Amino acid sequence: xxxxxxxKGSAIxxxxxxxVGRDETTRFERIHTQIFDxxxxxxxxxxxxxxxxxxxxxxxxEKCVLGLATGSSPLAVYKELVRLHQEEGLSFKNVVTFNLxxxxxxxxxxxxxxxxxxxxxxxxxxxxxxxxxxIPDGTxxxxxxxxxxxxxxxxIDSFGGLDLQILGIGRTGHIGFNEPGSxxxxxxxMVTLDHLTKTDAASDFFGVDNVPRRAITMGVGTIFKAxxxxxxxxxxxxxxxxxxxxxxxxxxxxxxxYLQNHPNTTIVLDSAAAAELVREKTPWRVGSCTWxxxxxxxxxxxxxxxxxxxxxxxxxxxxxxxxxxxxxxxxGPDYNINIKMFNVLQHTITGWxxxxxxxxxxxxxxxxxxxxxxxxxxxxxxxxxxxxxxxxFIRLVDQGHDVHIAYQTSGNIAVFDEDVVRFADFFKDxxxxxxxxxxxxxxxxxxxxxxxxxKQPGDVDTPVVxxxxxxxxxxxxxxxxxxxxxxxxxxxxLDMPFYETGxxxxxxxxxxxxxxxxxxxxxxKPHQIYAAGDLSDPHGxxxxxxxxxxxxxxxxxxxxxxxxxxxxxxxxxxxxxxxEEIEMAVPLSPGELMRKRKAIFKHQSQKDSALFPGTDMRxxxxxxxxxxxxxxxxxxxxxxxxxEAIEAFKRWHF
Numbered sequence: 163x164x165x166x167x168x169x170k171g172s173a174i175x176x177x178x179x180x181x182v183g184r185d186e187t188t189r190f191e192r193i194h195t196q197i198f199d200x201x202x203x204x205x206x207x208x209x210x211x212x213x214x215x216x217x218x219x220x221x222x223x224e225k226c227v228l229g230l231a232t233g234s235s236p237l238a239v240y241k242e243l244v245r246l247h248q249e250e251g252l253s254f255k256n257v258v259t260f261n262l263x264x265x266x267x268x269x270x271x272x273x274x275x276x277x278x279x280x281x282x283x284x285x286x287x288x289x290x291x292x293x294x295x296x297i298p299d300g301t302x303x304x305x306x307x308x309x310x311x312x313x314x315x316x317x318i319d320s321f322g323g324l325d326l327q328i329l330g331i332g333r334t335g336h337i338g339f340n341e342p343g344s345x346x347x348x349x350x351x352m353v354t355l356d357h358l359t360k361t362d363a364a365s366d367f368f369g370v371d372n373v374p375r376r377a378i379t380m381g382v383g384t385i386f387k388a389x390x391x392x393x394x395x396x397x398x399x400x401x402x403x404x405x406x407x408x409x410x411x412x413x414x415x416x417x418x419x420y421l422q423n424h425p426n427t428t429i430v431l432d433s434a435a436a437a438e439l440v441r442e443k444t445p446w447r448v449g450s451c452t453w454x455x456x457x458x459x460x461x462x463x464x465x466x467x468x469x470x471x472x473x474x475x476x477x478x479x480x481x482x483x484x485x486x487x488x489x490x491x492x493x494g495p496d497y498n499i500n501i502k503m504f505n506v507l508q509h510t511i512t513g514w515x516x517x518x519x520x521x522x523x524x525x526x527x528x529x530x531x532x533x534x535x536x537x538x539x540x541x542x543x544x545x546x547x548x549x550x551x552x553x554x555f556i557r558l559v560d561q562g563h564d565v566h567i568a569y570q571t572s573g574n575i576a577v578f579d580e581d582v583v584r585f586a587d588f589f590k591d592x593x594x595x596x597x598x599x600x601x602x603x604x605x606x607x608x609x610x611x612x613x614x615x616x617k618q619p620g621d622v623d624t625p626v627v628x629x630x631x632x633x634x635x636x637x638x639x640x641x642x643x644x645x646x647x648x649x650x651x652x653x654x655x656l657d658m659p660f661y662e663t664g665x666x667x668x669x670x671x672x673x674x675x676x677x678x679x680x681x682x683x684x685x686x687k688p689h690q691i692y693a694a695g696d697l698s699d700p701h702g703x704x705x706x707x708x709x710x711x712x713x714x715x716x717x718x719x720x721x722x723x724x725x726x727x728x729x730x731x732x733x734x735x736x737x738x739x740x741x742e743e744i745e746m747a748v749p750l751s752p753g754e755l756m757r758k759r760k761a762i763f764k765h766q767s768q769k770d771s772a773l774f775p776g777t778d779m780r781x782x783x784x785x786x787x788x789x790x791x792x793x794x795x796x797x798x799x800x801x802x803x804x805x806e807a808i809e810a811f812k813r814w815h816f
Contacts, residue, residue: 187448190409190440192422195429197436201396204430205238208328208392212239213246215326220256227258227318229327229385230284231338232276235394236328237283244287254290260318261297262329262338263379266307266352268300273622274366275300298350298378307378311350315384327388331395334358335403335416339379342415346423348381368575372619382420391427393418395435398737404431405438447485453492455506460742461486462503463800472801473504508802510747515554515730515811516563516690527746527813528690528728535689537565538682542694542707543573544639545765548646549786551692551732552758553750554809559647566686568654569639570679570707571661572632575623577767579614582630586610622663632657634767642764646757654682660706671706671713679714687723691715695731695812704734715816729814736778738789739810741796746813749805750790759783 188195198204212228219226230236246252261276270277277297285295296317302310318324329337334356340348341356354376355363364370385391395404407418408429421427436442445451446461453461465484466473478496481489493499509525517523519533537558541547547555547567558565586607593603613624623631636655643653656678660669683691693711696704711729718724730746733739750758762783763769770781778785790807798804 187441187445189448192410193408193427193429195408195431195436195439197431197433197439197442199433201432202238204394204396204432205236206242208236208394208430209239209242209246211392212243212326212328213252216252216254216257219325220253224256225258225321226256227260227321227323227325229324229380229388230259230261230280231328231330232261232263232279233330235330235396239328239394240284244284247288254288257290258294258321259290259296260314260324260380262327262385263377264298264300265374266298266300266376266378268374270301274363300378304352307352311352311378314350314380318384318387324388326390326392327385329385329391329393331393331400331403331407331418332356332359333362333399333403335407335418337382337385337393337418337421339377340382340385340417342417344382344414344417346386346414346420347383349383350378350380353377353379367619369619382417386420386424389426391421391424392430393421393427394430396432398434398437400435401438404429404435408439444485446488451488453489456742458489458493458499459503459506461489462499463507463742466800467796470799472799473507474500474801476500504801507741507797507800510744511749511797511802511808512746513557513749514561515746515748516558516561527811532689533562535563536686537563537690537692538568538686538688539565539692540568540570540679540694540707540711541639542570542704543576544569544571544635545573545642545762545768545782546694546704546734548642548758548761548765549782550694550734551809551811552646552761552786553754553790553807554692554732554748554811556646556754556757556761557748563690564652565648566652566654566682566688567639567643567648568656568679568682569636570656570658570710571703572628572655572657573635574628574632574662577631577634579617579627581634581767582627583611583614585630585634628662635765638765638767642761645761645764656682658707658710661703668703668706671709675706675710676713676717679710680718683714683718684721687727689726689728691727691729692811693729693731693814694734695814696734696737712814712816719816724816729816730811731814732809732811736785738793739812741793741800743812744793744810746811747793747797748809748811749794749803750807750809752806755787755790755807759787762786 198207216226243252247254261280264276265274268275272278280297296314298314299310331337334342336342336356336359339353339355339359341353341359355373360370360373363373367373403416406416407421410416410419412419412422433442441448444464451457462473462476465476465480465486468484469480471480476496478490478494481496489499490496510527512527515528516535516537517528517530518526519530521530523530539547539551539555555565590603590607594600610627610630613627617623640650640653658675658678660671660675663669691711693708694704695708696702715724715729768782780788787807790809793808793810794805797808
């Protein structure tokens with residue numbers, strides 16, 4: 163096999179194995195790993211390797227045996243394979259597929275079925291022979307499962323094993339459903355799912371209680387028999403487990419580490435998933451660097467945190483003992499570096515997120531003019547605004563700016579059924595007291611209750627139930643805006659169509675979505691845009707909402723108002739910008755933090771326990787406050803003033 167290394171950001175759409183250890187920058191890595199700027203570029207590279215393999219096998223008159231995965235990670239790969247078939251004539255007639263796993267029990271047409279997933283995302287759009295598709299059977303009687311699993315293994319072996327296996331990775335380090343504790347020789351079998359795996363799947367099943375406890379999965383040993391393995395991971399959420407997989411010791415508590423012993427595996431990452439690898443996080447430890455301001459800031463912050471010294475107390479010896487000889491040689495001595503980086507970080511801190519009128523703004527993150535700015539805060543869901551930047555939101559209003567809020571989606575899937583019944587009951591009782599339409603309202607109430615009682619776990623809500631859930635979220639958002647001081651006419655509910663599927667999986671962004679955002683921008687002509695900057699989330703609602711904003715701003719950049727428009731990105735409820743990434747840090751007083759909490763409390767349907775809380779069981783206000791306090795603590799330990807809390811932003815230049 164030809165040995166070609168695809169460097170980070172390369173447009174080359176091929177991935178070939180390379181012997182680990184030849185490149186000094188990857189000396190901490192125990193598996194061949196390739197990093198792309200984006201998950202889209204990485205997915206194209208994977209799809210291209212699969213397509214080339216299919217073509218090569220077809221020319222040789224051979225079957226191409228593929229091991230396939232499900233989940234969000236391979237979606238763009240499958241989309242590109244479909245395109246190659248439909249537009250470039252790639253045929254799948256010689257392809258045999260074996261899927262990694264399936265929930266148990268699971269009917270093939272259930273919304274969460276991997277049979278349905280594969281049909282909708284790949285098989286229904288290509289010319290593969292249906293008899294060549296193999297997926298674990300989630301409908302079998304339990305006593306027949308061992309026989310099925312043995313036959314699954316035998317069938318894979320009858321084709322000479324898998325030519326190529328693609329994998330995702332779970333946050334437990336599982337590959338397939340091989341959870342921690344799986345043996346490296348394990349074969350296809352029934353397994354019990356880890357609690358973290360069930361929690362991650364909860365959104366697909368509309369609640370963790372609806373996730374099956376078990377699954378049928380290929381074993382680690384089955385995967386190991388593949389001639390080639392590609393493991394893909396996207397986003398910061400996977401960065402920690404990727405670091406363990408690529409640079410950590412082999413252990414059964416992280417089954418993906420077994421791949422270090424596979425002779426032909428490549429880990430394919432976007433830059434966010436690679437963020438914890440040594441060559442990305444601390445590149446000065448593995449080679450010579452170009453010490454620009456960005457890398458210098460990253461290194462100084464890392465060193466300060468590592469040795470627990472404020473920036474202004476770092477010494478030449480501290481730098482040299484931690485691999486930064488070049489930095490000292492080029493920009494030293496220590497005082498020069500320390501004071502420069504201290505000032506860079508100091509200049510990110512401002513109590514005036516809209517700019518301070520009549521002040522010198524040379525070193526401020528925002529402009530002083532115009533003193534009263536038109537501002538649009540885009541919120542993907544109806545509570546992201548107050549959760550993620552509620553304190554800044556309050557500051558902007560208090561400081562006299564013309565603030566508009568744009569709720570991009572209805573958020574209607576994240577409401578408990580009992581809340582719908584409660585509101586429908588209120589509607590019935592209200593009409594009984596004040597209206598002659600009591601009969602109709604009673605019939606409406608009975609219809610809603612019947613819809614909910616007849617819904618099976620994981621079923622999509624009826625349109626009327628979804629409408630009520632959307633109105634609940636809308637009313638809560640209005641209440642939060644009124645509490646902050648936003649007039650009703652400045653609150654915009656965009657209800658972008660891509661979201662309205664009733665499912666966790668949404669439609670791709672469409673022209674109608676972009677036009678809705680463009681129309682609002684052209685109406686308001688903002689000086690500031692705030693948007694949820696979860697750039698590493700390639701498939702979630704935040705990612706799609708951000709794409710719509712980016713596309714809209716780019717299309718409108720010829721309009722004169724865009725010349726004076728700045729875009730600030732905030733992060734969602736689960737994470738924060740790294741200190742080295744922050745370009746505007748807005749300190750909050752204890753009183754402002756309490757006002758933010760009360761604004762979050764207006765979203766009562768998300769209070770106490772959200773429908774999709776993820777693995778973090780804290781309430782959203784607790785997550786937000788803990789995150790904001792943590793950011794303030796980091797600034798404090800770096801040597802800056804001690805604040806109660808800080809909200810952070812990064813500017814996007816279009």
